[in-house]
Amino acid sequence: MNAPEGDVPSRLSHAEIEALLGSYALDAVDGPEAEAVELHLLECPRCRAEVAQHREVAALLGNVGTPAPDRLWDRIAASLEEAPPDLRLAAVPEPRRGPKAIRGRLRVGLAATAAAAAVVIGLLAFQVNRLDNRVNNLAQATPEHGLSQVATAAVLDPQARRVDLRSPQGNQSVQGVVLPNGNGYLVKVDLRPLPARQTYQLWAVTGSRQVSLGVLGADPQQTAFSLGSPSGVGTLVVTVEPAGGVTSTTNPAVVSGVLS
Amino acid sequence: MSAAEEVIQEVFIRLWHRPEKFDPERGSLRSFLLAQAHGRAVDLLRAESSRRRREEREARSTATSGYDLEHEVWDLTVADHVKEALSGLPDEERRAIELAYFGGHTYREVAVLLDQPEGTVKSRIRAGLKRMRSKLADSGVAGP
Structure with missing residues (x-):
């Protein structure tokens, strides 16, 4: 295929797309051709899988670089307007190293630009910003009788958004629904019971904020919560905390899920 | 500041402001950032028009396909x-x-x-x- 840029047939054949996949994964396909590949990927799982494999190699290539100057990290840290948040989110492994240790391992070079992302492991904390102090005890706030019916009604509400929170290994899970008015219900809770000195705590992650939605207790069952304005909320997360809950946390997510 | 450093800084700051762009289900944060940084670096080298097209594409779909690296200890x-x-x-x-x-x-x-x-x-x-x-x-x- 030798069409100059801007003159790409709107439909490339499967074979033509396939031939582009390696280059595409290296960001070496441009313009309408790149868009044609992307459209194709939406509907072709086989090509998606191949690109994923090429991307893995491309990401590994990013490791081949030279160390970045120490000042780079300092400047990045300084440009973030708030103190680094301290909640580590999401189903990802524990950081292996602190920022100090990482600093020496930063890599750059244009080759390279990419490679500098080596620091990421320590930066998972970046996923979270400020923490609100809205810790409350939902179990007390909600009359226990009647919750099941309300929760069931919420599940059946066609406007309810679902959220499926899962642990990295998939052995613990929580299913919830959120109504348009912001009322939410954890309708099926499958979390390992904790010792009495600990509690589960539910958090909402909005684009720029982290808010506690409540303390769930050591052996949570169906629970109600309120998101306030649900539109911006993307992810719900449950952590394990000392009994009584905390206003901020350094603990990893036990389960997490994205609102559908 | 070198162009490379600018790219890295931009990628980290973007993640800070738009953490939802990263979907852990799709692979490690490391490979996500590597891919982002590479894409940005390439954009810098190419015409304004190609950068604009990329931004439009990214706006249409938050997650591009294929960050499927297993979470690994890197060394x-x-x-x-x-x-x-x-x-x-x-x-x-x-x-x-x-x-x-x-x-x-x-x-x-x-x-x-x-x-x-x-x-x-x-x-x-x-x-x-x-x-x-x-x-x-x-x-x-x-x-x-």
């Missing part, structure tokens, strides 16, 4: 394995991949630089990546 030995796998490729495949990935060139530009047909360059990049993957899988660095 300096990884870089050694990668260098070894790269240098073990047939010269013409290695050159094409280097120019595309490290040089930030499109495959069409690579074809001009190497004075080879575009179709040949496309196949060499694709074949080289497959070959590297299989070597890296043998050394346990890439998934099977």
